Amino acid sequence: MTYEELAPEALPVFRGLPASRRTDLLQNAMVHSVSSGTVLFEQGDVPNFQLIVLAGSAQLFGRSAEGGEVLIEAVRAPDLIIPAAVLTGAPYLMQARVPEPSRFLLIHAAAFRSAVDADPLLAHAVIGSLAQQFRRMVRQIKNLKLRTAIQRVGCYLLALSQRQRTPDKAVLPFEKMLIASELGITRESFSRALSSLSNSGIQVHGQIVLIHDAPRLAAECGYDPVTDGPDADDFVV
16 A cells, blocks of 8 residues: 555544443454445435545545536545534435545444444543534635635645745645635636746646745735634544
8 A cells, every 4th residue: 555544543533542442342243354445425425334444535525406516625544524414313414425445444433333322431522523524614615705806726735835844835636626625715726826837936747736935925815823724633634
């Protein structure tokens, strides 16, 4: 494998659990390897498993009745995939699709719910995951409602470079059409925004965006460390 993989027993959600509880939970689980393009579940499906990312990622898409599709977010190791639906037994509001070879831990939904009910430490860990996902959704809503397309793209590049620990550049993790979808704009608007931001000191070379003056870009796009900076243990790119 070309990616770093977490062992199931090393997942943060299991941190602090007694070995016996972790063993019982993993007895109701399996590791599942999938190839790029695999659909993990469809919008409207009722969860059969709690999926946890061990390696790779999953993209969550929302679809309209007319067939339109938008990327809501990408989930990476070691995050849980939509635990709110699993805990409530409610249908998924999104489709999950895998953009790269990935591995997931699948825990039977009923066993996962029972374990959360029985173990306060596991319940606390799941609440932490839900809290992170809630904060990501609030950040996304603020980004969509309070910023122009150009500001969204500029802040996205700065946040991406920070998470990638490369302050002078950002490597786009997906094709530009998907990134535009996540930012609530069209592919054409995304390209126009990148072109406009060249005046703020960026250069685009395929999937690599060079950032020559990060402070200037941050000032012109309204970058906010509280909204745009990653939380501790924030695993989404």
